[in-house]
Amino acid sequence: MMKLFQNRKNKGNPHMEPFVLRSAIDTPLTVFSQEVIASHRRMITGLLYQQQIPAKIAVLGTLQGEGVTYTALALGATMASDLPTRVCVVELNMWSPGLLSLLRTATHPIARKRLFRKPPPPPAIDENLLPSSLGVAGILAGTVSLEEALIPTFLPNLMLLSAGDLAIEARPTAARSEALKALIAEVAEQFDHVILDIPALLANSDAIALASLADAGCLVVRQGVTPLALIKQALDEIKHISMLGIVMNQTYFHTPRWLYNLIPRG
Amino acid sequence: MVRLALLKLLESFFRHRWLYLLPILLMAVAAGISVMRAKPLYSSSGSLYIQSGSLVKSLNDLPSASASWWVTPSQVTVNQIRELLQTEAFVRPVVKGTPFETTLNGTPDQLGEAIKAINKSIVVATAGDNLVTFSAEYQDAQVAYQLARQLPESYVLWKLNSDRQDSLAAQSFFGDLVAPYQKQLDTARSNLQSYIEANPAPVRGDRPELERIEINRLQGEVTQAQTRVEEVRQKEESARLAQIQAERGVRQTYLIIDAPKQPTLRVNGLRTLLLSNILFLVIGVILSVVGVIGSAVLDRSLRFPMESTLALHLPVIAMIPKVRMLRDPMPVGNQRTAPSEEHNTDTPAIVQREERSVEVPAIVQPPLTTSLAQSSNE
Numbered sequence: 001m002m003k004l005f006q007n008r009k010n011k012g013n014p015h016m017e018p019f020v021l022r023s024a025i026d027t028p029l030t031v032f033s034q035e036v037i038a039s040h041r042r043m044i045t046g047l048l049y050q051q052q053i054p055a056k057i058a059v060l061g062t063l064q065g066e067g068v069t070y071t072a073l074a075l076g077a078t079m080a081s082d083l084p085t086r087v088c089v090v091e092l093n094m095w096s097p098g099l100l101s102l103l104r105t106a107t108h109p110i111a112r113k114r115l116f117r118k119p120p121p122p123p124a125i126d127e128n129l130l131p132s133s134l135g136v137a138g139i140l141a142g143t144v145s146l147e148e149a150l151i152p153t154f155l156p157n158l159m160l161l162s163a164g165d166l167a168i169e170a171r172p173t174a175a176r177s178e179a180l181k182a183l184i185a186e187v188a189e190q191f192d193h194v195i196l197d198i199p200a201l202l203a204n205s206d207a208i209a210l211a212s213l214a215d216a217g218c219l220v221v222r223q224g225v226t227p228l229a230l231i232k233q234a235l236d237e238i239k240h241i242s243m244l245g246i247v248m249n250q251t252y253f254h255t256p257r258w259l260y261n262l263i264p265r266g
Numbered sequence: 267m268v269r270l271a272l273l274k275l276l277e278s279f280f281r282h283r284w285l286y287l288l289p290i291l292l293m294a295v296a297a298g299i300s301v302m303r304a305k306p307l308y309s310s311s312g313s314l315y316i317q318s319g320s321l322v323k324s325l326n327d328l329p330s331a332s333a334s335w336w337v338t339p340s341q342v343t344v345n346q347i348r349e350l351l352q353t354e355a356f357v358r359p360v361v362k363g364t365p366f367e368t369t370l371n372g373t374p375d376q377l378g379e380a381i382k383a384i385n386k387s388i389v390v391a392t393a394g395d396n397l398v399t400f401s402a403e404y405q406d407a408q409v410a411y412q413l414a415r416q417l418p419e420s421y422v423l424w425k426l427n428s429d430r431q432d433s434l435a436a437q438s439f440f441g442d443l444v445a446p447y448q449k450q451l452d453t454a455r456s457n458l459q460s461y462i463e464a465n466p467a468p469v470r471g472d473r474p475e476l477e478r479i480e481i482n483r484l485q486g487e488v489t490q491a492q493t494r495v496e497e498v499r500q501k502e503e504s505a506r507l508a509q510i511q512a513e514r515g516v517r518q519t520y521l522i523i524d525a526p527k528q529p530t531l532r533v534n535g536l537r538t539l540l541l542s543n544i545l546f547l548v549i550g551v552i553l554s555v556v557g558v559i560g561s562a563v564l565d566r567s568l569r570f571p572m573e574s575t576l577a578l579h580l581p582v583i584a585m586i587p588k589v590r591m592l593r594d595p596m597p598v599g600n601q602r603t604a605p606s607e608e609h610n611t612d613t614p615a616i617v618q619r620e621e622r623s624v625e626v627p628a629i630v631q632p633p634l635t636t637s638l639a640q641s642s643n644e
Contacts, residue, residue, distance in 0.1 A: 020596070028596040033589040043584035071586065106596045129598055218583060221574075227566045228577055235578060245583035246574045252588040254280035255273070263272050 024152040028106035040078035058214030062234040072197040080158035085192035093199040097163040135164025175206035201234040278562035293550030297543035310414035311401030312526035338395040414526035433509030440502035451491035458484040
């Protein structure tokens with residue numbers, strides 16, 4: 001029996017079973033806990049009833065490692081699962097692409113670090129079962145078409161588009177190119193919602209150009225890690241973009257709930 | 267803001283609660299070790315009353331209580347005892363018969379250390395203008411009692427000795443003067459006798475004028491020498507009397523009101539030790555509090571949704587909880603897990619949702635993160 005999110009409270013509760021994102025050929029790609037899905041569901045519901053969900057949403061991050069790709073994929077999966085809309089998650093982070101790696105976590109989980117034991121070797125899996133794509137870079141290079149680059153999933157209304165491998169010197173040009181704009185416009189025509197996975201805002205200035213391709217953005221922040229000053233700096237960089245709000249990632253409160261409830265709300 | 271500060275402090279504490287409890291724990295252990303290692307301590311104390319009148323008389327050059335209101339007899343006595351306790355000559359009779367006595371026979375360095383240790387054991391303090399309290403503490407009740415008993419006795423003896431020395435010096439001085447003065451008197455008498463014998467009085471009539479003058483001169487010398495001898499003897503007697511008076515005066519001046527008793531109960535009982543070692547715990551708590559506050563102040567990261575609203579003026583639209591990563595690889599080609607197993611690649615998602623909507627979802631309490639997001643956005 002695989003050990004997934006070992007939470008004794010939720011063990012056996014069908015509503016708390018993890019959500020497995022599978023490929024079109026039924027290969028498990030990645031796993032989201034129900035808590036993660038519930039958080040995104042709440043976010044979508046809030047956006048749906050408070051304002052309209054923008055067609056192109058940029059998922060932004062201040063620094064690298066905030067969990068932008070994970071959030072973008074989880075948001076896309078939740079939207080595709082819950083809403084009768086066509087959703088495409090487009091990875092524009094060509095500087096440190098992580099979508100394809102994330103899609104391998106179900107079959108190639110990150111090995112736990114052990115002090116005296118070597119991690120077990122990754123299981124031998126037919127690579128043809130795992131998704132691969134030349135992605136945005138391939139489309140911009142003219143190697144593949146959009147239809148060929150899209151990665152289908154078991155949800156028919158959810159498609160994924162990875163960043164691909166683009167030469168370093170070509171990346172700044174590509175980020176500001178009309179070709180990329182045209183590509184995003186084409187994707188937006190085919191899908192109701194396009195979720196753009198943008199590189200870290202403070203890592204390079206190309207992120208600002210890429211974020212500008214979206215109608216609105218949301219900033220992913222790692223709770224207790226990302227400094228407020230840097231978040232402010234990042235938000236100043238993208239003042240021209242309509243912001244939906246902050247997505248606090250990897251949140252965990254050490255304060256007991258009963259104690260939290262004792263603090264009066266002003 | 268108060269709520270945010272409280273939340274930050276609580277979060278700061280609970281984030282590293284074991285780290286912040288460590289100083290308290292360590293200090294408690296230190297207090298426990300201190301209590302366990304503490305040796306029993308006994309204290310014997312008494313009080314000495316100084317009668318002002320006699321004291322002023324005995325203290326030759328020191329200011330009197332009436333003339334110098336800024337120095338009381340008790341202060342003078344306490345200062346003297348404290349100064350004397352720094353000297354080996356005074357300390358020796360005080361520690362006679364105690365374990366300290368042997369320590370005084372070492373090298374000068376060891377002697378200094380021993381005197382320091384003795385000074386630590388003995389406490390002398392004023393308890394009013396004329397009252398001096400003294401106490402001695404030691405691990406042995408008998409020794410503590412001995413020290414407390416011998417301290418005032420040694421001081422009174424020292425005072426007696428100092429006064430006796432003055433009187434003896436005076437007696438010796440005047441005693442030495444008596445002999446030469448007596449010799450001078452004898453010489454003067456002899457001279458007078460010899461002159462009278464050499465020049466007998468005439469049978470008829472008076473002595474010649476020159477003889478009378480010479481006899482008067484010799485007679486004057488005798489009288490002068492006799493007066494001198496008598497004065498010296500009188501002074502010698504006075505010095506002797508003064509010695510006796512001084513001894514009696516000292517005994518009357520320093521009166522032990524509360525004689526020290528042999529203690530039966532230890533001063534540092536378990537309760538006293540625990541109370542005195544509570545300082546360790548207080549220090550531990552202070553260290554922990556400083557750590558918690560410091561950590562909360564130095565933490566400039568976004569931790570609460572409220573901070574986003576206050577500092578960034580943006581709502582928190584989602585709070586994604588921290589979850590454990592997948593540990594073991596999933597088998598390829600197995601059945602799907604819920605809810606994906608309900609999905610069919612041929613069926614649109616909307617239809618699947620309608621199917622699922624038949625089931626009544628279990629009411630699951632929202633996680634704390636969700637509550638926080640709601641409260642922040644409110």
